[in-house]
Amino acid sequence: MTVAMGRADTPLPADVDVAVIGGGIMGLGLAYHLAQLSRGKSPLSVAVIERSYLVSGASGRNGGGVRMQWGDAGNVRLMMESIELCKDLAQQLGINLWFRQGGYLFLARSEAGERRLERNVQLHGEVGAPTRLLTAAEAQAIVPQLDVAEVRLATFNPEDGVVFPWAFVWGYAAKAVERGVVLRTHTSVVRVEPLAQGYALHLHTGEVVRARRVVNATGAWSGALNRQLGIDLPNRPHRHEILSSEPLKPFLDPLVVDLSTGLYFSQSTRGELVTGISLPDAPDGSDESLTLHSSLRFLTHLSATLTRLMPITAAMKVLRQWVGPYDVSPDGDAIVGPSPGHPDFIQVCGFTGHGFMMAPAVGRLLARWLALGEAHPMLARWSPDRFAAGGVARREDMIIG
Ligand SMILES: Cc1cc2nc3c(=O)[nH]c(=O)nc-3n(C[C@H](O)[C@H](O)[C@H](O)COP(=O)(O)OP(=O)(O)OC[C@H]3O[C@@H](n4cnc5c(N)ncnc54)[C@H](O)[C@@H]3O)c2cc1C
Known part of the structure; x- marks a missing residue:
């Protein structure tokens, strides 16, 4: 297995700027874009920690469908961007995405x-x-x-069309690692401890990684980590x-x-x-x-x-x-951004049956927000805060499956 596929014995730094928990398409797409953005400048140190092998989660088990046919203008625009990104991605990642x-x-x-x-x-x-x-x-x-x-x-x-999901995940992983991201597989984050600044991630191996900001990219498993911090989200x-x-x-x-x-x-x-x-x-x-x-x-x-x-x-x-x-969210839309009460614990969850197709655009916009502070209308729409008042304001009704 190459280093780009992740290894259980890759050394992890004690401190990083961004720790991404979960090596699915969301975690790795984000890591790839963060590495891309910080090239040449003072680079952000990024580590991705994945509990199992790459493609073990939803990202290795999906239908690979990619479409711009949505019921909401924001989702249509986002998917037009994602499909545009897909056209050049095989060349950028150096892997056939089919x-x-x-x-x-x-x-x-x-x-x-x-x-x-x-x-x-x-x-x-x-x-x-x-x-x-x-x-x-x-x-x-x-x-x-x-x-x-x-x-x-x-x-x-x-x-609209289809991709081969595994190649997509491996492609992001390989390029992220090539650009300095540390990727550790077969390693669970078992406890998240809030610090005065950032978080300490306790791993099942006994290791501890401190991170200024943490991204919860664990999809359908995200609730378990959120509950440790008292973050109550409805996905x-x-x-x-x-x-x-x-x-x-x-x-x-x-x-x-x-x-x-x-x-x-x-x-x-x-x-x-x-x-x-x-x-x-x-x-x-x-x-x-x-x-x-x-x-x-x-x-x-x-x-x-x-x-x-x-x-x-x-x-x-x-x-x-x-x-x-x-990872079903009650209004059919993703849950992306700072967590209620934990602004440095970032969610990128709740993508239901369409996270794979959205990952190229989401990875880019979330990386730009984390690295450059750049706003995007979808980040406001997807804010985890939107559930605070109870109920849902609108619903994306083109969810399949
Ligand atoms: C059958 C099926 C068909 C689908 N079809 C499509 C489709 O056609 N098009 C589309 O766009 N989407 C589709 N989807 C949805 C899509 O697969 C998901 O939205 C997307 O893959 C989510 O990616 P993710 O990275 O958020 O989650 P995942 O790929 O699930 O990654 C989360 C990772 O976090 C890891 N993890 C969990 N807990 C911990 C922990 N404590 N420590 C470390 N790591 C941890 C898991 O091992 C996992 O690898 C489908 C999903 C399924 C299940």
Whole structure:
């Protein structure tokens, strides 16, 4: 294993400017951008501490979907930026990200879904995203294998697409390390102790790292660290299951989403159909949400839903099935910024089912805020303080799965 993949015996400094807990896409994307920004100037010292191997969390278990089709202008703009960043990222990171812009095809089978898509297309037009409305027949012209008998309306954005998540995480890790970030894997932060300035992180190895600022990038596990400091945030873990098929001849360009059931499927560059759906009554918020074993219930529910919409998949063989944790926030938006009562303990959590696609833009904007104090409208929107008054002001309704 190379140093860039992290090692359990990488020496950790006793003091750092920024300690990032969690080596998923959020932690590593942020570390990469921090290292990038402080090149040449007085560099910030940055350490990333990951409990397990890289890609062990949600960042190694997701569908790799990347889209600008959102229900809120801020999220659409952010994803336009993220997709723009994705275009050059393979070259910058020196690794093939398998980024393929085959589009996203959303299908509405209810009147409410139809209204949602109509509203989105108008919003996307105002923001400059090239999403267009399609009839059921036009949707079927893009994916001829679809049974569109119940489809009332569809939208298509040709710039949406898919990536290969593992390469993305490894690419950020390698470049961050090359630029001076210390990456330690297989090491848990077991206790966070507030100091007069900053925090002391106590590791399971007995080591202690002091940090002026700490970033909690532990996704679905973030609540455990927050509770140690009395930080009460409403994001909760939620099990999400997914599977991939045997390799099939390339036949599917877009990632397809059925709004009524939350079913989604795409074809990977290796030919596998990658598909997921949320179980209506999956454990949510409990410790059970973080148990990562697959269920037969998911397999039967997904098979019934998928074969109804794509009858040819009835003959398809399943190769792998797995689970990952969504880190669900009550309004569907991320939780990013200083924690209530702990301004130097920074959250970058609550990304539900869309953190992977947002990571390029989020890593950049959060690094610019940490290193340069630069504001961004999304940081105000995503502030952990927004839950203080109870309830939620608005809700992002284009959450899938
Ligand atoms: C099945 C599934 C499908 C998805 N599909 C998509 C998709 O198509 N597109 C998309 O954009 N998003 C998708 N997502 C969501 C996306 O994967 C996540 O939002 C994103 O990966 C979150 O990244 P993260 O770095 O915040 O969390 P993670 O990748 O979970 O990283 C957190 C890390 O923190 C570590 N950690 C936890 N506690 C400690 C500790 N005490 N000390 C040290 N380390 C610790 C964990 O080991 C973990 O590696 C999907 C998620 C799932 C589960």
